[in-house]
Every structure is written in structure tokens, then in C-alpha cells.
Amino acid sequence: MAAAGGWRPPPTLPEIAFAGRSNVGKSSLINRLVRRKALARVSKTPGRTREINFFQVNDLFVLADLPGYGYARIAKARQAEWLPLIEGYLRNSERLRGVVQLLDIRHDPTDDDRLMLDFLSELGVPTVVAITKIDKLGRQAAVDRVASLTALLGLDTDQVIPFSAVTGEGRDELASALVTLVGKPG
Ligand code: GDP
Numbered sequence: 001m002a003a004a005g006g007w008r009p010p011p012t013l014p015e016i017a018f019a020g021r022s023n024v025g026k027s028s029l030i031n032r033l034v035r036r037k038a039l040a041r042v043s044k045t046p047g048r049t050r051e052i053n054f055f056q057v058n059d060l061f062v063l064a065d066l067p068g069y070g071y072a073r074i075a076k077a078r079q080a081e082w083l084p085l086i087e088g089y090l091r092n093s094e095r096l097r098g099v100v101q102l103l104d105i106r107h108d109p110t111d112d113d114r115l116m117l118d119f120l121s122e123l124g125v126p127t128v129v130a131i132t133k134i135d136k137l138g139r140q141a142a143v144d145r146v147a148s149l150t151a152l153l154g155l156d157t158d159q160v161i162p163f164s165a166v167t168g169e170g171r172d173e174l175a176s177a178l179v180t181l182v183g184k185p186g
Helices: 026-033 082-091 111-123 139-152 171-183
Strands: 015-019 039-044 053-057 061-065 096-104 127-132 160-162
Touching (some): 026 061, 026 096, 026 171, 111 127, 139 160, 160 171
Parallel strands (some): 015 061, 015 096
Antiparallel strands (some): 053 061
């Protein structure tokens, strides 16, 4: 697969991967998290529409932007492409320190979301769950919804970070969670 055989950033920095289904708000979250000027694109898996983009964030870590999965308009056969690509990446990343898995606050987790979360726990990869677009709900509704998603998926409360790319809420919590992850020995 592309990720397993393709060019990878030199394994000198820890890596953090970002995953979620298409339209979950991944680009917006990454833009909020890291000022674009601080981002240097270091590589992408070549020749693929569903590719992995690698960015180096200062001298801290490499950010792996995994392809968004499960987009409704993509035919079933194409949808399944994401799995071996992402799986190959996750299994072969020596420097992977953690994954940020994104979930949209308005939607129930899909089968693909559950597949990802199960796979991450099977691999034992530290996982932070960012619940995106919390500004779309009122404050109390958002708090309740975060609690029910946390329970539904059997997550630890301290794994879950409510996030809004519009208001910036959750940005600092996410940044400090990443600093903790990259500081941990693999
Ligand atoms: P991606 O496909 O996962 O990279 O998703 P994008 O970052 O492109 O976002 C998909 C859509 O959701 C866009 O229309 C964004 O403007 C919108 N969006 C993303 N994050 C937020 C958020 O925190 N709040 C709101 N209200 N909209 C958001």
C-alpha cells in the first residue's frame, strides 16, 4: 500500500496522526491548532487521491493528516480503500505517539468511526478524541452530547476534548494533550 511503501518523513521526530470522516472538520481543526506559517509540508504519499499528508510542526513533531473516510457520495468500493491505507500507516509508524480521532458533535458515530476507535485500542495507540463543531449546539446541549458520546463509546473523560474551530474552544487543551503525547517515549 502507498503508506507502507511510499516515502515517509525521516524518523527523527515523533508523529501524531489525525483521523476522521470526511467533513468532520479536520482541516479546520488543524488550521486552528497550528498556524499555517508554522507548518511545512514534508511529504505526501504519491499518486493517490486518498493520500496521507505529512507536515512538520516546528521542531516538535510530524503531523500525519490521514484521508477522511466514509464520505457518503463515494461508492462503497472506493470507501473501503481508506482502511488498508490507514491500517498500513498505523501498523508501520515507528514514531507514532498518538492519534487524534475526530467526531462531529451532531452525528452519531458511524461504523467506520467505531472501526477506527476499535483498531486504535487494539494497537494500543494513545488516542485523543476531539469532538468537533461544538459551537453548532447550545452550551448545555453540547455538554450533554459530549457526555453521551463519551459514554456511548466507552471513552475516558480525560481522553475527550470538545472543540470548535469557529470559537477556538478546546484549542489549548488539544495543544497541551499533544505536547504530553510527543513527550512520551514510544
Ligand atoms: P474536513 O473534510 O474534515 O477537513 O472538514 P473541513 O475542515 O473542511 O470542514 C467541513 C465543514 O465544516 C466546512 O464547511 C467547515 O467550515 C465546517 N466546520 C469545520 N469546523 C467547524 C466548527 O468548529 N464549527 C462550525 N460551525 N463549522 C465547522
